[in-house]
Amino acid sequence: MPSDPSHPTSPTRRPTDEAYLDDDPFDPPSSLLTLPWADCHNHAHTLSWEDRERYAISGCRAMVLVASGYHWTPYKPVDAADVQFLWDDVVNRRRAIERNHFFETGLALGIHTGVRITNPDDLLALMEEYCELDEVVALGETGITPAQHAESWGLDEQRAVVQAQMELADTYDLPVLLHTPNQIEDGPDYRPGVGLPGFESNTSLGQDLVLTGDNPELEAVKMDVEAAADAGLAEERIVASHADSNNVDYLLGETDCYASFTVGYPWLTGVTATDVAEAIHEYGPDRVLMDTDCANILKTDVFSVKKAIFELYRLGIDVDDIRQVVWENPRRLFGFEDQDY
Numbered sequence: 001m002p003s004d005p006s007h008p009t010s011p012t013r014r015p016t017d018e019a020y021l022d023d024d025p026f027d028p029p030s031s032l033l034t035l036p037w038a039d040c041h042n043h044a045h046t047l048s049w050e051d052r053e054r055y056a057i058s059g060c061r062a063m064v065l066v067a068s069g070y071h072w073t074p075y076k077p078v079d080a081a082d083v084q085f086l087w088d089d090v091v092n093r094r095r096a097i098e099r100n101h102f103f104e105t106g107l108a109l110g111i112h113t114g115v116r117i118t119n120p121d122d123l124l125a126l127m128e129e130y131c132e133l134d135e136v137v138a139l140g141e142t143g144i145t146p147a148q149h150a151e152s153w154g155l156d157e158q159r160a161v162v163q164a165q166m167e168l169a170d171t172y173d174l175p176v177l178l179h180t181p182n183q184i185e186d187g188p189d190y191r192p193g194v195g196l197p198g199f200e201s202n203t204s205l206g207q208d209l210v211l212t213g214d215n216p217e218l219e220a221v222k223m224d225v226e227a228a229a230d231a232g233l234a235e236e237r238i239v240a241s242h243a244d245s246n247n248v249d250y251l252l253g254e255t256d257c258y259a260s261f262t263v264g265y266p267w268l269t270g271v272t273a274t275d276v277a278e279a280i281h282e283y284g285p286d287r288v289l290m291d292t293d294c295a296n297i298l299k300t301d302v303f304s305v306k307k308a309i310f311e312l313y314r315l316g317i318d319v320d321d322i323r324q325v326v327w328e329n330p331r332r333l334f335g336f337e338d339q340d341y
């Protein structure tokens with residue numbers, strides 16, 4: 001005899017939730033489980049083999065490996081040969097990474113302004129030759145940095161280096177990955193000497209701001225966009241990585257730049273899928289991207305974009321719009337193969 005009178009076929013002893021959920025409209029979007037996605041900004045060549053395998057397991061189809069960061073150049077100030085080594089390291093291993101993990105890779109080579117470089121003109125001359133390589137799909141990450149590590153670099157010199165890279169990007173029809181500084185809230189008070197746990201940097205070597213004012217992080221982005229104008233680089237060739245609530249209205253509301261939300265380390269930046277959802281609700285998905293920015297020197301999550309895919313859906317974003325943000329936009333901007341996923 002059925003024990004749940006409203007569901008005569010139910011074998012449960014008394015009604016469960018199931019007896020009341022007939023009108024539940026939720027239809028699980030199983031296509032999200034295999035949705036193709038790209039990571040338009042990471043440093044996966046600095047991670048472990050297992051980390052790169054995790055990208056593949058979570059359905060990452062393509063990524064931009066960024067080689068420009070001063071974190072990996074041991075000497076300060078940096079000279080051109082130090083940065084060229086970073087470029088050569090990723091050129092050296094790119095195809096082996098693809099063979100091991102099956103996702104497509106493109107390279108972004110750049111001159112970062114987080115540490116002063118002694119002979120940037122030599123590096124810019126070299127960069128021109130690297131722009132000819134098929135595997136180079138972007139220049140960067142670069143952009144005005146309000147304060148340097150170990151030794152300051154004047155704003156005029158930084159701006160000249162950023163603008164010169166933008167001129168090259170325009171000449172070679174490459175997008176530029178901007179490093180836009182995040183506005184970071186004060187974290188907990190750590191005991192003296194431990195630095196910033198989660199970031200393998202001697203943070204005590206941080207220098208005074210060379211860009212001051214109420215909002216140097218936003219001011220830096222505005223200077224980058226001005227530099228692009230002077231370089232003749234169209235705003236739609238700029239992907240501003242590290243978009244956050246401090247710069248998104250400027251980027252998406254006042255420029256034609258793309259905004260890529262770095263969701264790989266919210267413990268530091270506070271940036272999560274919620275920020276991405278807000279941007280899509282406000283401005284649509286056409287110029288929104290996401291990236292992990294995963295790197296070995298930072299506590300970062302290679303699954304963060306994949307997790308954000310699910311979270312965006314929960315936050316009301318349609319599957320087609322999510323697909324545009326994590327696949328169609330990066331695929332088109334960085335020229336990844338369209339394999340009819």
Ligand SMILES: [Zn+2]
Nearest residue numbers: 041066141293
């Ligand atoms: Zn990065």
